[in-house]
Amino acid sequence: MLYLDACAATPPDARVLEQMLERQKRVWANPSSVHPAGIAAAELLERSRQRLLNCLGWPDGQVVFTSGGTEADNLAVLGLGRSMSPGRLLISPFEHPAVSAAASQLQLEGWQVEILPLTDHGQVDLNALEQLLEPPTQMVSIAWASSELGTLQPMHEIAERCAATGVPLHSDAVQVIGQLPLGRLAPMGPDLLSISAHKFQGPRGVGALVLKRDISLQPQLVGGGQEAGLRSGTQSPWLAAALVDALEQRESQQPQLALQLQILRDGLLNRLLCRSGISLSGSTDLDQRLPHHISLLLNNDKGEPVSGRQIVRALAERGVAISAGSACSSGQDQPSPSLLACGFSSREARSGIRISLGPWLKPQELDDLPGLLESIVSTSGAIGS
Ligand SMILES: Cc1ncc(COP(=O)(O)O)c(C=O)c1O
Structure with a gap:
């Protein structure tokens, strides 16, 4: 073939896979356990979190490991939306359903969802964005690149405009991270970023929502309170480590x-x-x-x-x-x-x-x-x- x-998906990198299987044999304990095996798992998880932040150049950020891009998008849009009183959410017409369906869900909860117009080249119209960045707009979610058209968005300009008005900006960066040098991406970054490992030759079933600064989010999975209370469920340290291995591998090239x-x-x-x-x-x-x-x-x-x-x-x-x-x-x-x-x-x-x-x-x-x-x-x- x-x-x-x-x-849609990339074949897993052989070295990443090998290292992951090796770790899986050694570091399989529950990272919440307090015995040495659990502590080793927790150490691997925390190291992976810090490595991901270093990779992105966001040393003071926060990483929430998820099952993939969909969950990261859901946590960003629903988690932000449900942590405030309903207002207006701006999205683009090329959002993945993980964002657009979450936006529709918020609509049922009293939010107004506005779809930003595009220029002929498929980029978000910055003038329209600027005009809409006033009350009742409370958050913006724009994918960094349309997965269908491949057009990169002027994220620097979008982030500047959102920051100037204090409106939090989420970007679904699932198609971008791992494809372009991170040094070109992260400095102009939005406040929240969704990542999925299977798009850059990492394992399937792991992703992350990365927060650049302290932002209030309502957890969408409740239970044991893992991931600083933002995503309950026993973590998989070797999947988290493999996500970072794959990203570092890409970045080194x-x-x-x-x-x-x-x-x-x-x-x-x-x-x-x-x-x-x-x-x-x-x-x-x-x-x-x-x-x-x-x-x-x-x-x-x-x-x-x-x-x-x-x-x-x-x-x-x-x-x-x-x-x-x-x-x-x-x-x-x-x-x-x-x-x-x-x-x-x-x-x-x-x-x-x-x-x-x-x-x-x-x-x-x-x-x-x-x-x-x-x-x-x-x-x-x-x-x-
Ligand atoms: C832009 C974008 N966002 C989110 C997702 C969903 O990611 P995942 O498959 O890891 O849930 C995809 C998957 O194709 C995507 O292309």
């Missing part, structure tokens, strides 16, 4: 890794865009996109949009793994909210695919893809209107 779906992926992406993208019926969606400024990400819109030889989902299936039958829009919504043939927000018609917004690359790929493996995609797309039936 030619695996081009890194935004930066900035070359991002550059290498960018070169791979640019070569493939140029060859794809020479083919008929294939066009780029999202930002045309490639520096404003995730370095490993390509999002395309597809038209058949009659110039009509074809279903991105059908193309994904046809490629899968030929041994190529990609996705239509975000992996979590690829089971539903619905127009993409992100593409609709960028001004595409409902039919065009169902014709998107995402190709996402990783360091396991060799350039020559991608040679046949443009021709294969063109031949499938050109003869595909149009999407019904």
